[in-house]
Amino acid sequence: xxxxxxxxxxxxxLDVPPKGTRPTSDRVRxxxxxxxxxxxxxxxxxxxxxxxxxxxLALESLSRGAASADLVELxxxxxxxxxxxxxxxxxxxxxxxxxxxxxxxTPYLMASTQVWDLVFLDPPYDISDDDLTKALVALAPRxxxxxxxxxxxxxxxxxPAWAAAGxxxxxxxxxxxxxxxxxxxxxxxx
Numbered sequence: 582x583x584x585x586x587x588x589x590x591x592x593x594x595l596d597v598p599p600k601g602t603r604p605t606s607d608r609v610r611x612x613x614x615x616x617x618x619x620x621x622x623x624x625x626x627x628x629x630x631x632x633x634x635x636x637x638l639a640l641e642s643l644s645r646g647a648a649s650a651d652l653v654e655l656x657x658x659x660x661x662x663x664x665x666x667x668x669x670x671x672x673x674x675x676x677x678x679x680x681x682x683x684x685x686x687t688p689y690l691m692a693s694t695q696v697w698d699l700v701f702l703d704p705p706y707d708i709s710d711d712d713l714t715k716a717l718v719a720l721a722p723r724x725x726x727x728x729x730x731x732x733x734x735x736x737x738x739x740x741p742a743w744a745a746a747g748x749x750x751x752x753x754x755x756x757x758x759x760x761x762x763x764x765x766x767x768x769x770x771x
Contacts, residue, residue, distance in 0.1 A: 582594060583596075583597050583604050583607070583635055583637055585637075585640060585641055585644045585670070585673075586610055586611055586614065586641060587614065587644065588641070589644050589645075589670075589673060590640070590643075590669070590673035590674070590675050591644065593644070593669050593670060595635050595636070595640065595666045595669070596662045596665060596666060597634070597637075597662070598634065598635065598658050598659040599658070604634060604637055605637060605638060605703060605733060605759075608756065609733075609756045610638070610641060612754075613731070613761060614641055614642075617642075617729075618645065620729075622698070622729055623645045623646055623699070624645075624646045625647070626642065626647045626648060626697075626698040626699040627647070627648055627650075627695070627697045627698050627699070627725075628642045628643070628647045628648075628649065628651070628699045628701070629650070629651045629652075629653070629695070629697040629699075629700040629701070629720075629723075630642075630650060630651070630652045630653070630700075630701045630703075631653045631686045631690075631700065631701065631702045631703075631704075631716065631720075632653070632702060632703050632704040632705065632708075633652040633654040633659070633681075634659055635659070635662060635663065636652045636654075636663035636666050636667065636679070636681075637666075638701040638703065639651075639701065640666055640667065640670055642699065643670060643677045643679060644673075644675055647677060648677055649679075649680070650677070650678070651682060651693075651695060651697070652667075652679060652681045652682065653682045654681070654682075654683060655683065655684065655685055655686075656683075657683060660681055660683040663681045664681050667679035667681065686702075686704075686716050686719075687712070687715050687716050687719045690716065690719035690720050690723060691719045693723055695723060696724070697723060697724060697725065698724075698727065698729070699728065699731075700720060700728065700729070700730045701731050701733070702717075702720075702730065702731070702733070703732075703733040704716075704734070706735050710739060710742070713732070713734075713741060713742075714741070714745050714746065717730070717741060717742065717743070717745065717746035717748065718745060721747045721748060721766065724766050726766060727765075728765065728766055729763060729764075729765055730748060730763070730764045730765070731761055731762070731764075732761070732762045733759060733760070733762075734759075734760060734762075735758055735759065735760070736758050736759060736760045737758075738760070740753065740762055741764065747766065747767055748764040748765060748766055748767060749764060749765055749767045750762065750763070750764050751763040751764055
């Protein structure tokens with residue numbers, strides 16, 4: 582069972598698609614969001630959840646005080662579940678908007694005019710490294726200067742190609758078979 586861990590909608594149960602997604606475990610989300618809150622990265626953040634699945638990462642952010650979330654998911658079944666999950670957050674008192682976009686991630690990013698402060702990329706394990714790099718390259722112009730990008734993949738996967746997107750690695754941490762990589766925009770020298 583997937584649920585919102587903390588915040589205004591803490592304890593709210595989320596539906597997950599029956600197949601084709603790999604929800605981030607409660608243990609990983611708890612550790613991730615503890616680190617994000619300790620760094621002051623959630624309050625009033627504009628969040629993007631790419632390859633959103635159930636929407637758990639963006640919805641957890643909204644429950645904890647993020648200003649808005651854009652959730653991008655190609656699967657029609659998953660996109661419908663995300664909308665239902667977002668409705669559950671609204672019923673729990675979360676008023677920040679959760680916008681669900683049924684689209685391929687890279688074309689969505691290339692067409693978007695949004696700017697985000699916190700971005701989660703949790704692609705299917707079978708996505709190619711090249712496709713992930715294309716998504717990061719398309720994402721980079723949409724990031725605020727202090728944005729944080731978190732990529733979740735299998736531990737056996739190589740680190741994201743941050744430099745190809747004008748981003749730099751910040752840290753990484755493995756949790757069983759899952760690794761979270763953190764990156765940021767490279768700031769121009771004054």
